[in-house]
Amino acid sequence: MAIQQLETVGKKFHDATKHSPLSVMLDPNYVDAITQPSAFKIYPKFYRRFELDKENPVHDFIRLTSTITFEKRYKYDSYQLRVNPSAGALYPSDVYVQIRGIKGIIDGIYHLEVATNSLTLVYELIDDGLESYILPDCLVKGFIFLVSSVYYRSSWKYKNRSLRYCFLDSGHHLGAIAAAAYLYQKAIQVIFDFDKIELNRDLGFENKEFVTASVISGEIKPKTVRKLRSPLPFVSPTDYFEANPFIEAGYRNTVLNDTARDLFSNRKLVPEIPYFNCPPEKFLPTILGRRxxxxxxxxxxxxxxxxxxxxxxxxxxxxxxxxxxxxxxxxxxxxxxxxxxxxxxxxxxxxxxxxxxxxxxxxxxxxxxxxxxxxxxxxxxxxxxxxxxxxxxxxxxxxxxxxxxxxxxxxxxxxxxxxxxxxxxxxxxxxxxxxxx
Ligand SMILES: Cc1cc2nc3c(=O)[nH]c(=O)nc-3n(C[C@H](O)[C@H](O)[C@H](O)COP(=O)(O)O)c2cc1C
Structure with a gap:
């Protein structure tokens, strides 16, 4: 019953964002480029930052999930293109990573600051962590990536149709994480159904950003981990914001609900190295050169x-x-x-x-x-x-x-x-x- 409802709801949002020759003519998506909201989230300067070192394999694995690979300069402007493509080069997706039990790195939740290739420590772990929202009764020694969507970066231009682009871009970002994992021969598992609503709240996202997926990479052990002991403060991911109720409803209504989640409980997760038919040592130029x-x-x-x-x-x-x-x-x-x-x-x-x-x-x-x-x-x-x-x-x-x-x-x-x-x-x-x- 719950799955049936989801089918209908998801389809309703897809159908409401169809293009037709008439819709394209009536709304050609013209925007004034100078009003584009910022494509980079930057936490306030008092947060601790750690620059990612290309020579360190763990750092480089994280860096290559999102880094800038090309700069296009125009007379008055420049575009920074990344390992992941993005509809209209608007980059609604951001990445967070929980790191636990990795030598030389403080156990914590970090925001990946793409503009500076650094990790911003947004939360230090004690007996708590992201596992409790994603994989209850498990502890992950290693990495838990979260992909989020800052929808206004895309809805600014594409209005309601950007619901599609936020999800597609998030999928591309998962693909970029998988590619970095392949390069460094790390096993991963992607999870789409978990308590995203509660996690968004505890990460302080308000209605400006939402988690779309998580990627587990590490050793999974049976252990109870607490939910975050204190929620994170809100930090704006764009310089300004206009709410789009359609996108917010489209997201909320397509998050798997409790009943559906029960079907997936009892998960036996075995991370695997993602597949590519080229030798990993030859893959770096492909990741960096993708256009x-x-x-x-x-x-x-x-x-x-x-x-x-x-x-x-x-x-x-x-x-x-x-x-x-x-x-x-x-x-x-x-x-x-x-x-x-x-x-x-x-x-x-x-x-x-x-x-x-x-x-x-x-x-x-x-x-x-x-x-x-x-x-x-x-x-x-x-x-x-x-x-x-x-x-x-x-x-x-x-x-x-x-x-x-x-x-x-x-x-x-x-x-x-x-x-x-x-x-x-x-x-x-x-x-x-x-x-x-
Ligand atoms: C979901 C999605 C939709 C896209 N749609 C179009 C499109 O309709 N036409 C087009 O020329 N490029 C399209 N692109 C390509 C983007 O314009 C391109 O990724 C962006 O300009 C960044 O350039 P790069 O991929 O070379 O890094 C799309 C990309 C994505 C991820």
Whole structure:
């Protein structure tokens, strides 16, 4: 019964944020760039900070989950791009990490300050910690990452549709954490269903920021850990804020409720090293060099390259909250593979769908000039989880494509109903992506 309710509620929020040719015309998302809220959360200066040292493997593991990798300078402005992509480069997601039992680091909860590559100690642990909200009766010796979403950074521009982008971006950030874990051969487990509402309150987030997912990496021992003995004070994650009741309701209504959580209780968590089909020692340049393709020249990719990419996408994600995502493909330019519309690897309709793909993706040429344009579809159980899993898969697609020297871009803007119609599916379209030369 509880799961049934969630299905309906999550879908209601997805349906309310559909794009159509009319909606895009009526609201083209124009904003005055100088009013953009800050993309970096900075705790007050009296908090203790520890700079992350690239030469220290533990520090570097944490740094690579979020760091800035490229700076684009314009006449009056500059953009700092990161290991994780973000819709509109607005970066709603932030990362916190609880560190326990690691030599040379104070046991505590830290905010990862991306602007300075440092950890801000926001809470020292005694007999308490994040475990009690996420994994009751367990103690984690190692790391518990939290990904949060500062929704106003995205809703400032994308209004209600930013609910999607907050979840997708959070999923990409999980993918970035998984990539850093792979590089340092650390086992992880991602958990989406836990007491997020209580945790948001105790972390002092008010309605400005919300936890979307957690990542456990370490040794899990049976032990009772107390909830945080004193809540954290509120620290504003942006310089100004405008509430969006739709986003707040969309988040709250898609957090798994108690009844649903009971189904997942008794968790047997076994962290695993995430999968990538490239040697870990060769992976650093891929993490640091990941970028979104801004245009494709229209060249082909080979069948062997596509098979490697597909193989990577098929590997299970280390999480106990799986959601089934079906990938539809518009194959435009793959040597040895017939052009047309595919459901996974099954040809649905042969032919040239390039112009249609461009039209569906709100006239973005990337979808036409790609080798393949992908659509992630789902009859999800839980919307918040499914969107994050789509983003996580998206991060995998970026990394494996870029590793092979193939361009990739996320595409959050597409006409929902028309895409479903062309693909011939009743499943919701959660995300689109394009890969190519
Ligand atoms: C959820 C999501 C949706 C996106 N949608 C689009 C899109 O519709 N069109 C586009 O050209 N780029 C899109 N992007 C790519 C972003 O513009 C890009 O990630 C951002 O500018 C940062 O650049 P980088 O990925 O090279 O670091 C999207 C990225 C994400 C994560």
């Amino acid at each position: 979104s393709a801004r245009a494709f020249k229209g060249g082909t990719i080979t069948q062997a390259e596509w098979e490697q990419i597909w193989h990577c996408l098929q590997q299970t994600l280390p999480t106990i909250n799986q959601e089934n995502i079906v990938i539809y493909l518009v194959v435009n330019r793959v040597e040895g593979i017939e052009t047309g519309l595919y459901k996974e690897l099954q040809l649905l309709k042969a032919g040239d769908f390039r112009e249609q793909a461009k039209y569906l993706c709100v006239n973005q040429a990337l979808a036409r000039d790609s080798a393949i344009t992908l659509f992630f579809a789902s009859h999800y159980d839980n919307y918040q989880t499914a969107m994050q899993i789509a983003g996580w898969l998206g991060q995998r697609l970026y990394l494996i494509s870029n590793y092979l020297g193939i361009g990739c871009s996320g595409i959050g803007a597409y006409h929902d109903d028309e895409t479903k119609k062309i693909l011939g599916t009743s499943q919701d379209i959660l995300y689109a992506m394009a890969i190519g030369r």
